[in-house]
Each structure stands twice: as structure tokens, then as C-alpha cells.
Amino acid sequence: MKKRKQHYVWSYYLKSWTVNDRLNCLRKGKIFSSNVSKLANERDFYRLQELTQKEIDFIKNVAIKNSPNILKQINLNFQDGFTEIYQLRNELKKKGLNNNEIDKKIDELINNLEENYHSYIEGISIKYINQILQRDISFFETEDGRSEFLYY
DSSP: OOOOEEESSOHHHHGGGOBTTBEEEEETTEEEEEOGGGSSEEETTTOOOOOOHHHHHHHIIIIITTSOHHHHHHHHHHHHHHHHHHHHHHHHHHTTOOOHHHHHHHHHHHHHHHHHHHHHHHHHHHHHHHHHHTTOOGGGGSHHHHHHHHHO
């Protein structure tokens, strides 16, 4: 299923500033109150855009080529994760393999991939946000706690 309403500010994060599940906002000089689920979102905000070869080369030269060896493969895998879906789609088109179900699934992946990635990271961080709200930052004392929180 395509996730169309994509938040660029995580709703869970915004909840800390609510009163009675409402958040006061200022937009275009006007103050209004809203539920956080209706704020900071845009239709298809995280939809992937196909990178040109020039953009891919730029990423490799800036973010991968001079990375420490331990990060090179991680960064390449990350880049591949955002480009392989387009390679697959283009190969299928080249071979004349047109199938509405496959096209819909590929379009869904293009639309949801980054949203799903952010949701995964947010899911990991909930326990740390809750601890911080309780004024507890003891998770910084463990390597896993620090790493997971800093990943968020």
C-alpha cells in the first residue's frame, strides 16, 4: 500500500509539545491549533527521485571515495538501496516486460522506501525519547544506547 501522507517532522516527536493532544502553530501570521497527525506532512514527501549518473558519481566522489574503509561498503550499500529499484524498473522496460502489477509494486516501493527507512529509525528511538522525557539519559552509558540514539 502506498503511504501518501508522509511526515517531515515525526508526529511522535511533536507530541511532547502538545496540550490535550493539540499543538498551537503559527503559519502565515495566523495562530491555529491542530492535532499533530495533521501537521508537518506532505503528500509523497519521501518519494524517491531517480538519480542521474552525474549525481551518482558525485555521491561516490564526495561521500564514498574518501570514506574510511569501514564505511565505504556501508555507504555503497546505502546508495544502492536507493538506486537499484530504478535499475530494475529500467531493465524491465528495456526488455519490454510491461506488467501493471509489477509496475504498481515498483511505484509503491519508490514511494515508500525512504518513508519506511525513517519509520524504522523512529521505531528504534521511541524508548530513548521516552527516557529523555523522564529526565533519564542513562542510555548514553552503554555503547548500544549511544549508537542507536545517535543513529536517530
